[in-house]
Amino acid sequence: MANVVVITGGGSGMGLEAAKCMPKEKIIVLSGRTVAKLEKAVNALTELGFTAYAHACDTSNRESVRELAEYAASLGTVKNVINAAGLSPNMADGEKILRVNALGTVYVNEEFAKVMGPGSVICDISSNSAYSLPGFLTNMAKKSYPLAESDEAAYLKKQLKLANMAKTDYQKSGFAYALSKNFVCWYARKCAFAYGKKGIRVVSLSPGLIATDMGKLEEKEGGFLIPFTAEERMGRPEELGFAIATVADERNGYLAGVDVLCDGGSTNGKEFKKGK
């Protein structure tokens, strides 16, 4: 039976770049909401010699995710899931961002864990924004993280109350984004311990500002981070694609229950580049 890689948000950006770093004997399933984008990406992978399929899925809809998981399992053994689907502050309001980035991660991890077995990996894509929140806010937010699995409405209400403490609409979306990505790190850690006995490794990876469509859209507001990176530049999509593919590779078997911060150093740069 062939091994299958599933990449949500795989029609563009880092997800698509990660696909290009996969072993060619694996079947690749690219997923997202826009079929035309997925088909273009599948054609590009096919030209490179990959076996790839497009399958539409909105990760903020559990049924849609369940259907994607069942489709992937019908193609072979689901070995690697990269959950790169996401919305950024300039793309949507706080509720939509939390539904896709946070609740979408719950649906992806839960539904795929049902069809995955020993020696498989889930890599949830977070963000260095997860590290940007004041400590008191993270501590308050964390108290309601478990609600994402048991009472979605209550989870959303509590997270949006925190996000809406910000002044402007953009800042509110920005707070919701940071909260959603802080949740992704927490939830991936939680799942690592929940699924470890089944042999499913779970890990998150947090990119910094990367020159994808999303990164370019956020560059005006997020560009202040560039001087804090070690090389004072944005990341390239292909650099992150390689990092994600490596973290999600089953041979990287002891990397679990942790977030891999791949941000060019911008989070630590605040300590070492104080003059900027």
Ligand SMILES: NC(=O)c1ccc[n+]([C@@H]2O[C@H](COP(=O)([O-])OP(=O)(O)OC[C@H]3O[C@@H](n4cnc5c(N)ncnc54)[C@H](OP(=O)(O)O)[C@@H]3O)[C@@H](O)[C@H]2O)c1
């Ligand atoms: N670029 C950065 O600077 C940066 C920094 C930190 C973290 N990240 C994270 O990295 C991940 C990949 O982003 P990227 O930079 O590669 O941007 P991207 O090219 O915009 O990729 C995001 C993908 O997610 C898909 N998507 C959005 N909502 C979805 C939904 N509800 N269901 C399924 N797919 C959905 C989009 O396709 P459709 O619109 O067709 O669905 C798109 O292909 C995201 O989670 C993002 O938050 C990015």
